[in-house]
Amino acid sequence: MTTAPPTRRRILLDTRPLRHAPYRRLWTSTIVTAVGSQFTAVAVPKQIYDMTGSSAWVGVASLVGLAPLIVFALWGGAIADTVDRRKMLLATNSGIAALMIVFWLQSALDFGSIPLLMGLVAIQQALFGMNMPARTASVARLVPPGELPAALALNSTVMTAGWIAGPLLAGALIPVAGLSLLYLFDALALCVALWAVWRLPALPPLNGETRRANLADVFAGFKYIATHKLLLVSFAADIIAMVFGMPRALFPEMAAIGYPGVGNDFALGLLFAAIPIGSLVGGLLSGTFSTVTRHGLMVVLAVAAWGASIVGFGASNTIWLAVVFLAAAGAADMVSMVFRGTILQTAATDEMRGRMQGVHTVVVAGGPRVADFVHGLAAPAIGAGTTVVVGGALVVALTVGLALAVPSFLTYEGAPRG
Structure with a gap:
């Protein structure tokens, strides 16, 4: 009989997956690379803006990276299901590390070439798209099924911490070390990831057969999703939350006109920081995740809570109330992220997990970009605050409708706590 975890573990972050050495190595590398990747996320737009003086070029860089991310995440997911995932991680991590050296050289030598920088961004996103599904x-191969929610909570928590700490460190380092060294620091962080992956056990397909992936494998992944309502609803819930309820495109306008008496720059920084801070707090208090088996219900409740919190944010007339609602949205997003990830890894067979993660990568990356367009289009017509409130309300309504349309999702239960 398994004894119940202590009260502290039921509330705080469940660290039981760290008992497993392979997972612990992978997780430790994530701590370093989460910060390093944010160095590059800050360095690229700053370098582009310094070279052009145009925010439009910064936006172009985002779009340049989207197409290769979509294509190679889908293809990479198919490859991850047909080869040894450890070898795939070694190859893609090595490629990204080498690419960061090129980023560093073009910046340190002051090439001043926008086409070169855009090309490097496209290659980086392609390699990232192939790396993430694997x-x-x-x-799921490194921890017992009952510890999977805890493992995903650990992953999400350190990634969120990296999203907060990375930009802050980058901002402090640029005046001291210079922009180009941020790329070099990212390359060094990736070397830590390479060491961790090198020490992982082999992760070939469970049937022992490795082969070349082809376009048919990619389409097989979509067919698999279409015939499994559980997976389809999980993806649909994420799309609803991000497309209708991610208001980040309106943060600058709301910071400028929505909170009288507060400096625009200070308000803007708080708005951008609030969601990841809420996610981090949610992750640190995720011990209860391991005791919950109604994973489908948790996704529905979390996405609805995200929508309701966004409504509260849109209706807020003070910056601090806005931050509280955005932080609550971030905590809800963490819950949704963990249980959606658990469903994707447990409801799908191992031979399909890579493709499911490839589609997940596309949804996570593409949804907020679509949201930027939708919110930016609606705000001039009905106002920023109203756009946010309507979007959040749509999230709640569509999520409830989705749950009612597929009641089996509400009753879906994951593996019992290990």
Whole structure:
């Protein structure tokens, strides 16, 4: 008989997956690379803006990276299901590390070439798209099923901490070390990831057969989703939350006109920081995740809570109330992220996990970009605050409708706590 975890573990972050050495190595590398990747996320737009003086070029860089991310995440997911995932991680991590050296050289030598920088961004996003499905799909092979929610909470928590700490460190380092060294620091962080992946066990397909992936494998992944309502609803819930309820495109306008008496720059920084801070707090208090088996219900409740919190944010007339609602949205997003990830890794067979993670990568990356367009289009017509409130209300309504349309999702239960 398994004894119940202590009260502290039921509330705080469940660290039981760290008992497993392979997972612990992968997780430790994530701590370093989460910060390093944010160095590059800050360095690229700053370098582009310094070279052009135009925010439009910064936006172009985001779009340049989207197409290769979509294509190679889908293809990479198919590859991750047909080869040894450890070898795939070694190859893609090595490629990204080498690419960061090129980023560093073009910046340090002051090439001043926008086409070169855009090309490097496209290659980086392609390699990232291939790396993430293999990395995420490997977690279910490294921990027992009952510890998977805890493992995903650990992953999400350190990633969120990196999103907060990375930009802050980058901002402090640029005046001291210079922008180009941020790329070099990211390359060094990736070397830590390479060491961790090198020490992982082999992760070939469970049937022992490795082969080349082809376009048919990619389409097979979509067919698999279409015939499994559980997976389809999980993806649909995420799309609803991000497309209708991610208001980040309106943060600058709301910071400028929505909170009288507060400096625009200070308000803007708080708005951008609030969601990841809420996610981090949610992750640190995720011990209860391991005791919950109604994973489908948790996704529905979390996405609805995200929508309700966004409504509260849109209706807020003070910056601090806005931050509280955005932080609550971030905590809800963490819950949704963990249980959606658990469903994707447990409801799908191992031979399909890479493809499911590839589609997940596309949804996570593409949804907020679509949201930027939708919110930016609606705000001039009905106002920023109203756009946010309507979007959040749509999230709640559509999520409830989705749950009622597929009641089996509400009753879906994951593996019992290990």
